[in-house]
Amino acid sequence: QVQLVESGGGVVQPGRSLRLSCAASGFTFSAYAMHWVRQAPGKGLEWVALTSDDGRLSNHLDSLQGRFTISRDNAKKTLFLQMNSLRAEDTAVYYCARDLATTGGFGELAFWGQGTLVAVSS
Amino acid sequence: DIQMTQSPSSLSASVGDRVTIACRASQTIDSYVNWYQQKPGKAPKLLIYATSTLQSGVPSRFSGSESGTEFTLTISSLQPEDCAIYYCQQSYSSPYTFGQGTKLEIK
Numbered sequence: 001q002v003q004l005v006e007s008g009g010g011v012v013q014p015g016r017s018l019r020l021s022c023a024a025s026g027f028t029f030s031a032y033a034m035h036w037v038r039q040a041p042g043k044g045l046e047w048v049a050l051t052s053d054d055g056r057l058s059n060h061l062d063s064l065q066g067r068f069t070i071s072r073d074n075a076k077k078t079l080f081l082q083m084n085s086l087r088a089e090d091t092a093v094y095y096c097a098r099d100l101a102t103t104g105g106f107g108e109l110a111f112w113g114q115g116t117l118v119a120v121s122s
Numbered sequence: 123d124i125q126m127t128q129s130p131s132s133l134s135a136s137v138g139d140r141v142t143i144a145c146r147a148s149q150t151i152d153s154y155v156n157w158y159q160q161k162p163g164k165a166p167k168l169l170i171y172a173t174s175t176l177q178s179g180v181p182s183r184f185s186g187s188e189s190g191t192e193f194t195l196t197i198s199s200l201q202p203e204d205c206a207i208y209y210c211q212q213s214y215s216s217p218y219t220f221g222q223g224t225k226l227e228i229k
Contacts, residue, residue, distance in 0.1 A: 045220040107213025114166035
């Protein structure tokens with residue numbers, strides 16, 4: 001069965017960096033686009049970033065102003081989110097998610113990890 | 123960016139009731155709307171994609187429809203386990219924006 005397991009969250013000071021990982025299993029990782037979605041405490045869902053199946057295409061939320069970078073290692077079946085210059089407003093649970101299908105467009109988020117909490121605080 | 127506006131923000135209904143949640147897109151998005159259910163402390167779960175296609179394993183009491191730029195999630199007969207927050211999302215173009223959520227409670 002499809003499994004996505006995030007790790008790398010924790011408490012970090014403003015201005016510091018953090019790298020999240022998402023280990024995938026139960027499907028052909030290299031065939032699917034992958035996403036990061038975050039949820040601030042008590043708030044709604046916010047899409048963060050997308051990487052295509054081969055990693056050649058990526059897209060990020062404009063408001064992140066280039067601070068976050070999505071990437072993947074298909075050989076290791078792992079998705080990453082490099083987060084730099086962290087701010088208090090980046091505090092959230094970060095979920096990785098897999099697209100529904102290998103073809104067609106992006107954004108139908110069929111499988112989700114359990115999330116990892118990032119808390120930015122001094 | 124495409125804005126997705128959900129209504130109502132919360133509602134309370136009884137077991138067996140028919141429940142409808144609406145979502146309006148700020149521009150034409152064809153049928154690229156998806157619906158998710160999120161229970162407390164859990165990851166979201168995809169219920170419906172492409173406006174009206176039921177994800178595998180989702181009960182048939184859930185359905186989706188559209189009229190222009192307005193999209194609707196309907197629960198035909200509310201069950202106790204449907205207590206959750208529901209989100210719409212557009213997958214027409216990046217950023218793949220979500221609605222603000224509708225909190226559904228059981229009376």
